[in-house]
Amino acid sequence: MTIGAAIGRRAILAGVAGAAASxxxxxxxxxxxxxxxxxxxxxxxxxxxxxLYQERTPGVRVEIEIGGxxxxxxxxxxxxxxxxxxxxxxxxxxDVIRPAQWAAARWAEPLDSYLGAERDAVMARYxxxxxxxxxVAGRVMALPYFADAQFLYFRRDLLAKHQVTPPRTWDxxxxxAQKILAAESAANPSLRGFSAAGAPIEGTVCTFLVxxxxxxxxxxxxxxxxxxxxxxxxxxxxxxxxxxTKNVTPANIAEIATDRIRVDMQAGNLIFAMQWGYAWNRFxxxxxxxxxxxxxxxxxxxxxxxxxxxxxxxxxxAVSAFSKNKDAAVKLLRFLSSPEVxxxxxxxxxxxxxxxxxxxxxxxxxxxxxxxxxxxxxxxxRARPVTAxxxxxxxxxxxxxxxxxAGTRTIDQTLADMTQRLTxxxx
Amino acid sequence: xxxxxxxxxxxxxxxxxxxxxxxxxxxxxxxxLYPIGTLLWTSTQQMHLAQPWLxxxxxxxxxxxALDDPRFWSSLGTxxxxxxxxxxxxxxxxLGLALLANLPFRVKWPVxxxxxxxxxxxxxxxxxxxxWFFEYEQGVVNGLLRGLGFAPLRWLSTPxxxxxATCLAIVWKSSSFVALVLLAGxxxxxxxxxxxxxxxxxxxxxxxxxxxxxMLRPAIVVALIFRTITAIQTFDIPYAMTGGGPGHSTETxxxxxxxxxxxxxxxxxxxxxxxxxFLISLAMTSVYIRQTRRDEGS
Numbered sequence: 001m002t003i004g005a006a007i008g009r010r011a012i013l014a015g016v017a018g019a020a021a022s023x024x025x026x027x028x029x030x031x032x033x034x035x036x037x038x039x040x041x042x043x044x045x046x047x048x049x050x051x052l053y054q055e056r057t058p059g060v061r062v063e064i065e066i067g068g069x070x071x072x073x074x075x076x077x078x079x080x081x082x083x084x085x086x087x088x089x090x091x092x093x094x095d096v097i098r099p100a101q102w103a104a105a106r107w108a109e110p111l112d113s114y115l116g117a118e119r120d121a122v123m124a125r126y127x128x129x130x131x132x133x134x135x136v137a138g139r140v141m142a143l144p145y146f147a148d149a150q151f152l153y154f155r156r157d158l159l160a161k162h163q164v165t166p167p168r169t170w171d172x173x174x175x176x177a178q179k180i181l182a183a184e185s186a187a188n189p190s191l192r193g194f195s196a197a198g199a200p201i202e203g204t205v206c207t208f209l210v211x212x213x214x215x216x217x218x219x220x221x222x223x224x225x226x227x228x229x230x231x232x233x234x235x236x237x238x239x240x241x242x243x244x245t246k247n248v249t250p251a252n253i254a255e256i257a258t259d260r261i262r263v264d265m266q267a268g269n270l271i272f273a274m275q276w277g278y279a280w281n282r283f284x285x286x287x288x289x290x291x292x293x294x295x296x297x298x299x300x301x302x303x304x305x306x307x308x309x310x311x312x313x314x315x316x317x318a319v320s321a322f323s324k325n326k327d328a329a330v331k332l333l334r335f336l337s338s339p340e341v342x343x344x345x346x347x348x349x350x351x352x353x354x355x356x357x358x359x360x361x362x363x364x365x366x367x368x369x370x371x372x373x374x375x376x377x378x379x380x381x382r383a384r385p386v387t388a389x390x391x392x393x394x395x396x397x398x399x400x401x402x403x404x405x406a407g408t409r410t411i412d413q414t415l416a417d418m419t420q421r422l423t424x425x426x427x
Numbered sequence: 428x429x430x431x432x433x434x435x436x437x438x439x440x441x442x443x444x445x446x447x448x449x450x451x452x453x454x455x456x457x458x459x460l461y462p463i464g465t466l467l468w469t470s471t472q473q474m475h476l477a478q479p480w481l482x483x484x485x486x487x488x489x490x491x492x493a494l495d496d497p498r499f500w501s502s503l504g505t506x507x508x509x510x511x512x513x514x515x516x517x518x519x520x521x522l523g524l525a526l527l528a529n530l531p532f533r534v535k536w537p538v539x540x541x542x543x544x545x546x547x548x549x550x551x552x553x554x555x556x557x558x559w560f561f562e563y564e565q566g567v568v569n570g571l572l573r574g575l576g577f578a579p580l581r582w583l584s585t586p587x588x589x590x591x592a593t594c595l596a597i598v599w600k601s602s603s604f605v606a607l608v609l610l611a612g613x614x615x616x617x618x619x620x621x622x623x624x625x626x627x628x629x630x631x632x633x634x635x636x637x638x639x640x641x642m643l644r645p646a647i648v649v650a651l652i653f654r655t656i657t658a659i660q661t662f663d664i665p666y667a668m669t670g671g672g673p674g675h676s677t678e679t680x681x682x683x684x685x686x687x688x689x690x691x692x693x694x695x696x697x698x699x700x701x702x703x704x705f706l707i708s709l710a711m712t713s714v715y716i717r718q719t720r721r722d723e724g725s
Binding site for chain 2: 072075076079080083101104105106190199200201250251252253254255388389390391392395399400402403404405406407408409
């Protein structure tokens with residue numbers, strides 16, 4: 001018997017048992033649920049949300065387990081827990097790129113039977129990108145917790161001082177950064193022009209895809225087959241090479257991970273950054289922030305004549321297929337993925353809402369004025385390839401990009417490496 | 428046949444001996460033999476959690492794939508570079524430390540503690556500490572370079588420098604273990620040998636060369652075996668310092684195994700890679716062991 005079949009059989013048995021148990025659920029002893037979240041996804045805010053849930057749901061206690069800071073670190077841990085079919089976790093926060101892989105590995109409990117007749121109505125409320133990301137082969141694998149996309153963060157004060165308008169193209173960005181650096185470097189030798197993820201981590205996949213998409217390019221065709229145009233790939237990489245030649249990006253960009261960009265900007269050492277939504281709240285509210293009220297957020301640049309592009313990001317909540325409290329876990333999931341919690345997160349953590357209406361909420365806009373324009377960006381964001389073998393896709397792109405940004409591989413070598421490794425996976 | 432006959436008392440003794448060995452045997456087979464057996468079995472399977480529908484027996488396909496995989500060879504090459512640099516590095520540094528610790532200090536504990544600390548530190552912590560040392564903007568190494576008027580170096584994103592930085596961290600971490608082994612060896616050398624050499628007029632260098640080194644040989648071989656096996660398994664320090672980067676340049680075979688199994692969930696192929704790593708370990712260790720046997724024979 002294969003592992004897959006064994007898991008399948010267990011899932012069916014568990015489903016039957018769960019349905020039988022739910023009838024008598026009310027009479028049962030207090031339930032303790034355990035939820036896994038990442039260190040960078042604001043566990044403090046999640047705790048507040050869960051306290052509210054506990055208040056409203058007598059008999060249920062929810063514990064938080066906090067994992068690593070990056071998506072990769074979290075997934076490495078979860079891979080060992082779930083591959084060994086451990087039932088310790090009930091609800092798990094997963095990156096938007098994971099549902100297909102989780103569906104194939106049968107780690108997430110499909111939610112269709114729990115949602116029942118409500119299923120389509122529930123899913124229709126979300127932004128389209130999140131509706132699509134969480135439904136794999138017609139089955140609902142997870143519900144969205146918060147949305148995300150990459151934006152161009154910039155120092156409003158420095159741009160105003162040097163009469164520079166927020167750049168719309170990569171060339172404008174490089175020119176603006178050079179102009180400001182030339183004038184400000186003497187006052188702050190640590191000041192850098194523009195930073196993006198370059199370490200061998202998940203975010204570096206977007207460092208390649210964003211400029212590729214920003215010229216109308218694509219990595220895969222409609223069938224999910226590799227369709228990387230060499231000339232477009234070369235142009236995307238040449239943009240980064242140009243930034244390096246002009247000393248706009250930090251010399252050690254190949255060592256930079258997502259939160260390092262936030263730290264550098266927060267310390268006042270960056271003019272421009274390609275960064276996710278969470279950073280805004282930290283810039284505005286952290287005690288050590290040097291840039292409170294000095295940051296602006298606009299869509300990322302593109303190549304002249306093309307629409308801006310960005311990666312769909314964001315985090316979903318899934319019920320572990322090995323949980324022993326699936327009914328209680330699904331109820332918690334429904335709460336975590338509600339407009340009320342979406343609003344709480346938007347205000348407390350600048351987590352982008354997964355419901356279109358929450359963007360118009362007055363309190364949300366008071367905390368995040370830039371959310372007014374962010375909905376359009378999130379709605380136009382593109383998904384990284386959707387495949388159960390995404391970890392291999394990610395690894396191929398980020399490792400090649402990391403070598404390229406470190407200056408150890410040429411543009412053509414980098415594209416050849418990527419193509420060679422992606423061809424057998426994306427077919 | 429006659430000499431093999433044993434009395435009932437002796438037979439009972441043997442039975443008791445076997446009985447007393449059973450718990451250890453059971454424990455060993457459950458934590459050593461069973462995992463190795465499972466690994467070998469998994470290595471003959473197609474078992475990729477992202478493609479569960481393809482699962483099944485595939486014979487030696489995974490091994491053939493490894494021999495055809497440039498990344499297997501490049502990570503093996505990187506591993507061998509780590510072996511070639513960090514094994515002699517740790518032995519030399521460890522020998523120096525052991526000789527130092529063997530000096531007749533009045534207060535011995537600070538020296539011993541200094542020897543034990545790096546050894547007691549978890550590998551990943553050592554990696555994270557050295558990563559901060561070599562960090563580009565805030566690391567002490569670049570701080571020192573700047574202070575001396577040099578340009579900072581991209582220690583962790585230049586292949587050769589990243590190799591150098593990770594090797595330094597590994598040598599720092601592992602030399603203390605070598606030093607402990609060698610210190611034990613040094614203290615077993617009878618003082619009378621040195622006295623006799625001094626009477627014969629041997630210089631300190633001659634005493635080291637002709638008394639200390641030959642007497643220390645068994646301890647050095649033990650240290651070499653342990654250090655070589657752990658060097659073949661190098662994982663934690665480059666993982667924490669560079670993540671294998673830039674590109675694949677500091678990725679060891681153990682890191683490739685980890686990536687294949689834990690990140691990609693390709694258990695079949697990952698097991699085949701791990702089995703190959705095991706074979707390489709075995710081959711290198713047997714060379715040393717044959718060497719020691721020859722020593723004992725002569």
